[in-house]
Amino acid sequence: MMKNIPIWQDIKTKKYPKLEEDAETDILIIGGGITGLSTFYELKNNPCKIILVDKYLLGYGATSRSTAKITYLQENIYTKLKNSFDFNTAKLYYESQKEAIKQIVDICHKNDFDCDLEPNSSYLYTTKKSEINKIEEEYNILEMFGEKPQKGITLPNNKKVKSQIYVNNTYVFHPLKYIHELARISHNKEHLIYENTNIEEIVKQNNLFYCKAGDYTIKARQVVVASHYPNFLFPYLFPLKCYIEKSTLIATKEKNINKFNAINISNPILSIRNYQDYYIHVGSTHNLCFDTYPSSDYPDLLKQIPSKNISYNWSNHDIMTYDNLPFIGEIKPNLFLATGFNTWGMTGGVLSSLILKDLLEKRPNKYEYIFNPLRNNKEKLLKYPVNIFSNTYSFIASKINLHKKAYKKNPYYTELNGQKVAIYKDENNKEHIVYSTCPHLGCSLIFNKEEKTWDCPCHGSRFTIEGKSIIGPSDYDISYDKKN
Ligand SMILES: Cc1cc2nc3c(=O)[nH]c(=O)nc-3n(C[C@H](O)[C@H](O)[C@H](O)COP(=O)(O)OP(=O)(O)OC[C@H]3O[C@@H](n4cnc5c(N)ncnc54)[C@H](O)[C@@H]3O)c2cc1C
Structure with missing residues (x-):
């Protein structure tokens, strides 16, 4: 029977308590997804008091709704970054993703994590003749970085394509198991985790942040906002700086599974990875503001996948930035933000934890500049009117019933x-x-x-x-x- 939940959520997980009293801490991390928990892990040996809160359950946000590929082959990101910034920015982004991948693998091996981590080749392909040059461009940049991607015209599931490139040194895992392994080895008497604890408001007074969580208040010296959507950062104008992309996911049970992951370079996006006896497919991707009523996302994706042995179906949202770079860094003294991973938050969340560890401990980080959440650039400013339009459209569409x-x-x-x-x-x-x-x-x-x-x-x-x-x-x- 089909289950309407993410395949990753079909396991039992440890429960953590709810905050039931006022608290005081050195560092408060808001959000128990891959970003928040990776940061919590990186601060494992920090002698300060640390509290991590999640408004619901650890990992139940975007993290356990993703496909959980751990890859640096991310559509044609390097071509985009080279064109909108320069070669060096593209290279720095590439290096940051490789560093995050290495960190995940090291953490899993060092701590003997049970999270189904395995090597998995990543493919980038197109089925359109007109897009072969886009694949070539991405191939050329990767070669300039010192990579040696392979080329072909068939995917491991025998799908014929017009062009594909692939790299081998990438991975997949079970995201919810990974999150819970991070939590298990990082929490102790000084580093506490609370679930079902919703931060509603952050007010700064006399160098302390007063964070309201229902009837209680957490006082913190430093705050990390790893809540995916940082709604309490008023007036940071977040809705104008990014948009939300929604996708539908379907897991199909198959007799013959090939171990690989792939994404096309086209619009509409189609992405796939294996997990045990399943293929997980992603599609029907669109700006959330232009959703249809009732949604046709699920039937649209069904039409595009050959198998009908559907075991799970769910949807996910991610936060997209206009210059293709996440927002990671300090937005006010001692207030830190990490979000906007453009659907690559497994590496993005872990990268954030490495950057934030340095910033929280007052050390510089080589990626600080390119991911600065306060950066302003042409791409971002030009999109303000578009975003005002799409936000207004979705509001009115919802109101006219x-x-x-x-x-x-x-x-x-x-x-x-x-x-x-x-x-x-x-x-x-x-x-x-x-x-x-x-x-x-x-x-x-x-x-x-x-x-x-x-x-x-x-x-x-x-x-x-x-x-x-x-x-x-x-x-x-x-x-x-x-x-x-
Ligand atoms: C269809 C799809 C597929 C994807 N596949 C991949 C992939 O294969 N590889 C990849 O690298 N990335 C992928 N991503 C992107 C990835 O899922 C996200 O970027 C990533 O999970 C974001 O992690 P996070 O920790 O920042 O957010 P989340 O996982 O959403 O965690 C934020 C947490 O904060 C909590 N929270 C929110 N508000 C509050 C509050 N007020 N108080 C307390 N807690 C709060 C939430 O409950 C939540 O648990 C995909 C995204 C989509 C949409």
């Missing part, structure tokens, strides 16, 4: 005690009532009928059918309170 017409019976939208609500009846006929407006910026929520979640079409907040906030910028749940 396009999706409400699509779902007439279950779920349905109504008003209770003057409040806009949506009601979903589960398979046991139990009603789940939620407020139908996203607490982040007020967009109307849409129902994700595959995964049974309430999703915000503007900035990607997601809620369970009971209304618990599980992903994205919203700080608050949407469960309907009958007393109101």
Whole structure:
């Protein structure tokens, strides 16, 4: 039977406590995905007090919804960086990804991690004659870096393509197992982890950050925002500096599996990797703001994959920057940010931890300049109007109720005690009532009928059918309170 959850979440994981009192710490890390936990790990030998909090469960954000390829062959990133910056920036990015890969492999081997890490060749291909030159360009830059990619016209699953290149020194792993291994070996009496602890607000007073988590406050000297979407960094104008890309993923069970991972260079993107008896396919990628009601992402991806033995299906969002470089670094004294990994956050998150370790401990880092989150450049500024348009479009589209017409019976939208609500009846006929407006910026929520979640079409907040906030910028749940 098909499961509407990420294949990685189909395991039992250790649970960590919720914060139940005020706390004081030297370093607070907000977010228990690959970025936050890698940073927590890197600070393992730091004598300071450290607290890591996650608003839900460790690894349940973008990290356990990804394909978890650990690769430096990332579409035609080096051509893009060489064209929009210069050769040296492209080379520095390449070196940073190689360093992150080495770090993951070293950590796994040194600590004997049980996380299904294995070498896995990465392919970049095109099925279009018109794109052969793009593959050639990327090949040439990789050669200039000293790499020796191989060439061909067939993928390991026998798919014929117009051109492909591949490299061997790349890996795959199980992202949720990796996260929990990091947590297991890094937490101790001075380095604490709390789950279900949502930071709602950060206020700086007298060189201390006061971070509100429900009824409690965490006082911290330094704060790392590794929450994927850094909504509390007002007025950093984050929604204008990036956009959110949504993709659908399907895992199919197969008799014959070839061990490899591949991504095309074209639009629409199609990506694949093996895991045990499964192929994981990614597609239907688009700017979240232009989502359709109801979503056609899942059927569209189904049309593109040959196998119909679907075992899992889910979706994921990542934060995309306009100059193809992540935001990693200090945005105010002692306030650090790491996000915008452009769908390459396994390496990006680990790279962030290496940079942040240096910055937190007041040492320079050679990548500090290119990933500076406060950088301004032409690409970014030119996109401000585009982003204002797409944010406004998704807000208005949600408000004029396009999706409400699509779902007439279950779920349905109504008003209770003057409040806009949506009601979903589960398979046991139990009603789940939620407020139908996203607490982040007020967009109307849409129902994700595959995964049974309430999703915000503007900035990607997601809620369970009971209304618990599980992903994205919203700080608050949407469960309907009958007393109101
Ligand atoms: C379809 C798809 C496929 C991908 N495949 C790959 C791949 O193969 N290889 C690769 O390198 N990258 C891949 N990525 C990218 C990768 O998934 C992300 O870049 C990466 O997981 C981001 O990690 P993170 O730790 O920054 O964020 P997350 O994993 O989202 O972690 C952030 C955490 O912060 C918590 N949080 C949020 N707000 C708060 C708050 N207020 N208080 C407390 N906690 C909070 C969340 O609960 C969450 O657990 C893919 C992305 C997509 C969309």
